[in-house]
Amino acid sequence: MIGDSANFSSAGRTQWGWIAVAVFILLILPAAFDTSTATLLAIWALFALSLGLMWGYAGILSFGHAAYFGLGAYTYAITSMNMGESTAAWILAIILPAFVAALMGSMMFYGRISDVYMGVISLVFSLILAKFMGATAGEAYQIGGTRLGGFNGIPAFPIINLPGDPSVPIFGTAFYYLVIFCLIFCYLISRWILSSAFGRILLGIRENEARIELLGYDAAAYKTGIFSISAAMAGMAGCLYASWAEIVTPALFGLGQSVEVIIWVIAGGLGTLMGPVIGAGLLGSLKLLLGSQTYIDNSLVIGTILVLVVLILPRGLLPTLMGWRRQSEQRSVRRAGNKSMRRRKSSAHSQK
Amino acid sequence: MSEVIVETRDLSIRFGGVLAVNNVNFSLRAREMRCLIGPNGAGKSTFFKCLTGQHKINSSNGYVFIDGHDVTGWQPYEIVQLGVGIKTQVPSVMNGLTVWENLWLSARRIHGKQGASAEVDRVITELGLQSHLRRVVGELAHGQRQIVEIGLVLCQRPKLVLLDEPAAGITGAEADRLVELIKGINQQAAVIVVDHDMNFVRMLGGAVTVLHQGAILVEGEADAVMSNEKVREVYIGNRAK
Numbered sequence: 001m002i003g004d005s006a007n008f009s010s011a012g013r014t015q016w017g018w019i020a021v022a023v024f025i026l027l028i029l030p031a032a033f034d035t036s037t038a039t040l041l042a043i044w045a046l047f048a049l050s051l052g053l054m055w056g057y058a059g060i061l062s063f064g065h066a067a068y069f070g071l072g073a074y075t076y077a078i079t080s081m082n083m084g085e086s087t088a089a090w091i092l093a094i095i096l097p098a099f100v101a102a103l104m105g106s107m108m109f110y111g112r113i114s115d116v117y118m119g120v121i122s123l124v125f126s127l128i129l130a131k132f133m134g135a136t137a138g139e140a141y142q143i144g145g146t147r148l149g150g151f152n153g154i155p156a157f158p159i160i161n162l163p164g165d166p167s168v169p170i171f172g173t174a175f176y177y178l179v180i181f182c183l184i185f186c187y188l189i190s191r192w193i194l195s196s197a198f199g200r201i202l203l204g205i206r207e208n209e210a211r212i213e214l215l216g217y218d219a220a221a222y223k224t225g226i227f228s229i230s231a232a233m234a235g236m237a238g239c240l241y242a243s244w245a246e247i248v249t250p251a252l253f254g255l256g257q258s259v260e261v262i263i264w265v266i267a268g269g270l271g272t273l274m275g276p277v278i279g280a281g282l283l284g285s286l287k288l289l290l291g292s293q294t295y296i297d298n299s300l301v302i303g304t305i306l307v308l309v310v311l312i313l314p315r316g317l318l319p320t321l322m323g324w325r326r327q328s329e330q331r332s333v334r335r336a337g338n339k340s341m342r343r344r345k346s347s348a349h350s351q352k
Numbered sequence: 353m354s355e356v357i358v359e360t361r362d363l364s365i366r367f368g369g370v371l372a373v374n375n376v377n378f379s380l381r382a383r384e385m386r387c388l389i390g391p392n393g394a395g396k397s398t399f400f401k402c403l404t405g406q407h408k409i410n411s412s413n414g415y416v417f418i419d420g421h422d423v424t425g426w427q428p429y430e431i432v433q434l435g436v437g438i439k440t441q442v443p444s445v446m447n448g449l450t451v452w453e454n455l456w457l458s459a460r461r462i463h464g465k466q467g468a469s470a471e472v473d474r475v476i477t478e479l480g481l482q483s484h485l486r487r488v489v490g491e492l493a494h495g496q497r498q499i500v501e502i503g504l505v506l507c508q509r510p511k512l513v514l515l516d517e518p519a520a521g522i523t524g525a526e527a528d529r530l531v532e533l534i535k536g537i538n539q540q541a542a543v544i545v546v547d548h549d550m551n552f553v554r555m556l557g558g559a560v561t562v563l564h565q566g567a568i569l570v571e572g573e574a575d576a577v578m579s580n581e582k583v584r585e586v587y588i589g590n591r592a593k
Binding site: 008009197200201203204206207208210211212213214215216217218219 | 404406427428429432433438440444445446447448449450452453456457458460461462465486504508
């Protein structure tokens with residue numbers, strides 16, 4: 001057989017060695033940062049991974065991905081407040097964003113709108129949610145017994161607890177490890193998706209959607225599918241964020257949140273799964289560091305970094321590093337080849 | 353007499369004031385080969401896009417039937433699922449993926465997970481693409497990309513193949529090979545070739561339909577069509593004299 005499934009290299013590989021290194025770093029991260037900061041960085045990494053999967057591998061850029069992050073957070077807050085524990089809230093916080101994204105996605109993708117309009121619609125959707133949630137201060141706006149709270153949001157809802165047992169809340173280091181588990185789980189799910197026929201068809205859509213349709217695939221269905229999966233991951237990140245922050249506000253749906261995640265993905269490296277995770281980790285840390293000083297505006301620095309990354313590392317950090325590594329490997333292979341050729345020549349010469 | 357695989361009834365397409373396709377009634381039987389020729393602006397590509405669903409039509413434009421199904425207004429992927437293989441005018445391939453990956457995506461829908469790799473192997477051998485297997489398609493020359501696109505069609509084992517300008521950008525030796533390839537495809541499937549290269553059309557043989565100003569001007573065997581006065585006047589013009 002000339003080829004086999006291993007020939008599908010464009011989908012990337014599960015780099016178990018790198019995963020082991022990443023897991024090790026994540027496990028020791030609480031030693032470098034306080035657990036709370038490390039947890040927040042891991043949540044942002046999960047949010048970036050959700051966008052990186054959809055944008056990097058299916059070519060779908062959502063300018064309003066924060067909508068699903070915020071939906072996950074609000075769903076968790078409202079449900080956990082009403083139910084008094086987190087099990088159902090956790091599940092709903094994943095399902096509802098996925099369902100909303102499936103509705104939005106099917107309308108946009110079957111409506112055959114262009115990528116630009118798709119970006120605009122997704123942005124407007126998140127801004128509408130932000131605006132709406134900001135206008136829910138009145139008593140009329142409550143779901144069950146939970147008031148939505150307008151700009152002040154919803155505070156003091158139960159944090160994540162052991163499934164089915166509200167008397168055992170998960171917080172501190174245990175919560176950090178739960179977030180890490182979710183991040184690794186979503187990474188492995190993403191990797192599995194990309195190695196499946198579904199993931200490979202997504203790559204085809206990214207490369208040439210018209211051709212994929214001319215091969216008999218319903219591209220809109222595949223795009224709706226990955227949009228929904230990505231929203232589910234963003235919802236999970238939102239749910240974890242809500243449990244970490246113990247308050248949800250309309251800012252979660254905001255433009256800033258949507259733009260930040262795009263920057264993390266671009267800086268880390270589009271078309272990789274690890275890139276967005278690294279981008280979120282590095283730029284998220286920087287944001288937190290800058291947040292504690294008052295000399296320079298935070299957004300100015302992040303914006304400057306984006307411009308520099310686009311100019312100097314247009315492919316993003318991880319793909320550039322991988323490219324350098326590949327080049328150095330090729331150089332050493334060439335050097336080894338030249339050496340062995342010289343050795344053969346000199347031995348042939350000495351035999352003469 | 354074998355069954356009709358593609359048929360259009362009173363098909364008309366208007367772009368503003370221009371009638372790009374004018375009341376075309378066309379039919380093709382299983383395993384028949386038909387070349388569709390005509391000067392620039394004759395409506396060949398628009399007609400082709402109506403057959404493939406790339407140009408949206410509705411019942412006011414007429415009807416298109418493929419393999420007995422009224423496909424008027426269908427999406428391209430639905431038409432392809434009837435067993436139609438399509439090669440577009442500009443090579444439409446997945447440039448960022450390798451040759452093997454392109455062909456695998458084509459074969460996967462028809463042959464499933466188990467059979468796709470074997471089908472890709474068969475097509476790669478048939479097209480002589482072994483040395484390009486792991487090359488990214490975007491790095492290949494135009495002619496090679498055309499061959500890869502034909503490979504995408506072959507992997508689907510279609511019963512109707514629509515080829516829009518398959519000889520564009522292909523050199524003499526490659527054209528000979530392409531002719532053999534298309535004749536080979538025609539052993540299993542009906543083929544419609546849209547082209548304006550008369551030599552290529554002659555090499556393919558089969559019947560020819562000449563389009564002019566969106567309407568069918570004349571149909572018949574290649575040599576008879578080429579010597580037709582009306583065709584010489586509107587299509588070949590002074591160059592043929």
